[in-house]
Amino acid sequence: MRRTSRSTVVAVLAAAVLLAAGCAEEQAGTELELTAALPDQVPSGTVLRLGDPQIESIVGVSGQDKELAAAGVKVEWANISGGPKSIQAFRADKLDCSAVADIPSLFAAWTGTSTKIVFQSVTLDPLKYPIYKLGVAPGANVASLADLRGKKIAYSAGQAQGALVLRVLQKAGLSRKDVKLVELTSTGDSYVTALGSKAVDVAPIGAQNIKLYEAKYPGASSIGTGIRDDASTLYCLTSAVQDPQKAAALKAYVGVRTRAVLWANEHPDGYAKAFYHDHEGLSEADAKAVVEIGGIKGIPKTWDAAITRLQETADLLAKEQDHEKIDVNTLVDRRFEAVQAAAAGSQVVTGDAA
Incomplete structure (x- = not known):
């Protein structure tokens, strides 16, 4: 019986490893x-x-x-x-x-x-369980969507909150010309701070933060949007x-x-x-x-x-x-x-x- 040399075995194993690596590389590169x-x-x-x-x-x-x-x-x-x-x-x-x-x-x-x-x-x-409610700044006198006319509303074009604002205006029969949209990215508590300082009159706030907002700023309030979000x-x-x-x-x-x-x-x-x-x-x-x-x-x-x-x-x-x-x-x-x-x-x- 002919015996395979050690060098031949090593060469075969090396070729197998290279082939496997090549297949893996090919798979990784396949779209x-x-x-x-x-x-x-x-x-x-x-x-x-x-x-x-x-x-x-x-x-x-x-x-x-x-x-x-x-x-x-x-x-x-x-x-x-x-x-x-x-x-x-x-x-x-x-x-x-x-x-x-x-x-x-x-x-x-x-x-x-x-x-x-x-x-x-x-x-x-x-x-019944909205993601957002509209936070209302102290003294802003907003009790319904109809009261949004003429108000300053926090607005972020590239976020869900911004789209919600546009949908709210649409539901209220208002256009962007009927309100003042204040460009403000919603990060951290930026909307809450803007409301508390009265930089804006209205801003969409996560429903879980509404109680904290209303407790922090006397006179603060909120209203629902009635829109699926x-x-x-x-x-x-x-x-x-x-x-x-x-x-x-x-x-x-x-x-x-x-x-x-x-x-x-x-x-x-x-x-x-x-x-x-x-x-x-x-x-x-x-x-x-x-x-x-x-x-x-x-x-x-x-x-x-x-x-x-x-x-x-x-x-x-x-x-x-x-x-x-x-x-x-x-x-x-x-x-x-x-x-x-x-x-x-x-x-x-x-x-x-x-």
Whole structure:
């Protein structure tokens, strides 16, 4: 029997290693078509860079971080959310995906950053549990939407709050000429400070901050908008969903994220402690109150209604802010629609809330 020399074995092994490396390199360089099926297997070493602080907290406390690890997904968490910060991070190639409302996807497109929405959730009773209320400055005398005429209103064109202001004016039968829009980016408590100092008369404030605002400034008040504002998404760089490795990891993450949302519904105290108390620094009582104000979140079986609402908003912003018209279907990756519906199982929302 002929024996293979040691040098021959080494040469064969070296060739195999080079071939494997070449295949891996080729796979990494392959662009996944946006119509192709999402890959199931997450290659070893795949990293997702996510700005998703609330879900990060839930994943940790619920034990679903183990599911991510078992799926082979490694996450680099960033304490980033919202449109301006996420778009800036996208442009610097520091982030793959971020948790936002629906407006940032529009402004990303209008400013040359290609993204795709890969996750949608809804509030089951959105008008009872709004994301925003209109904070009213002390002495501003605003008791209804009709009283907005002639008022100074905080306005941020590239944020959900800005779109909400335009929708409120539309509902009230007012135009931008009927009020004074004060350009002010909503960061931290900037809107609250502007109201307290009477730099503006009205500003959209997160519903969870209304009590704090009214307690801090004597004479402060608030009114409801009567407008659905519960859009909640995860959007990603298009290049991330076109990367086969990241697309596979995102498929796994969307499933975990779905279960995290449902876990928070079933464990409101655990959610309150993990995010609002431990991460945000609120007292335990305030943390629980914020979760209660937010209502119950649902996973829609279909994204049709959410896309219709986004198109209506896009058309309004295009008209009012002189943007190009856009077909919002180009901003949504509906391959993930079935992924989250499957992860929600019998808890998927099939009614009007979707």
